[in-house]
Amino acid sequence: xxxxxxxxxxxxxxxxxxxxxxxxxxxxxxxxDMGWFxxxxxxxxxxxxxxxxxxxxxxxxxxxxxxxxxxxxxAKNTVYLQMNNLKPEDTAVYYCxxxxxxxSSSQHEYEHWGQGTQVTVSS
Numbered sequence: 001x002x003x004x005x006x007x008x009x010x011x012x013x014x015x016x017x018x019x020x021x022x023x024x025x026x027x028x029x030x031x032x033d034m035g036w037f038x039x040x041x042x043x044x045x046x047x048x049x050x051x052x053x054x055x056x057x058x059x060x061x062x063x064x065x066x067x068x069x070x071x072x073x074x075a076k077n078t079v080y081l082q083m084n085n086l087k088p089e090d091t092a093v094y095y096c097x098x099x100x101x102x103x104s105s106s107q108h109e110y111e112h113w114g115q116g117t118q119v120t121v122s123s
Contacts, residue, residue: 002028002032002112003112006094010120019083023077029077049068050104064083
């Protein structure tokens with residue numbers, strides 16, 4: 001079992017940066033691929049990025065490619081999402097989640113979820 005807690009959200013102006021963190025409990029963290037999703041008001045939850053268990057491969061949604069970077073530190077049981085050049089359309093609740101599927105962008109293939117952290121980008 002893995003428990004996930006996100007942090008690092010907040011209010012930022014367009015063009016600014018934020019780094020989200022997701023701390024995991026449990027000694028099995030390193031065997032899971034980890035992903036970030038987001039859900040804006042009135043919209044479906046959507047895939048943002050995912051990283052393999054060893055950190056060797058990353059995958060991104062087209063909307064964030066070149067602006068966001070996912071990384072992980074297995075020694076700290078933590079996965080990060082560095083978000084640069086933020087836009088108002090990035091405003092959403094951001095969730096981290098774990099999966100055993102490599103490179104998955106489908107939320108249905110993720111087993112454990114955090115409670116989410118709010119990111120608000122003002123124009």
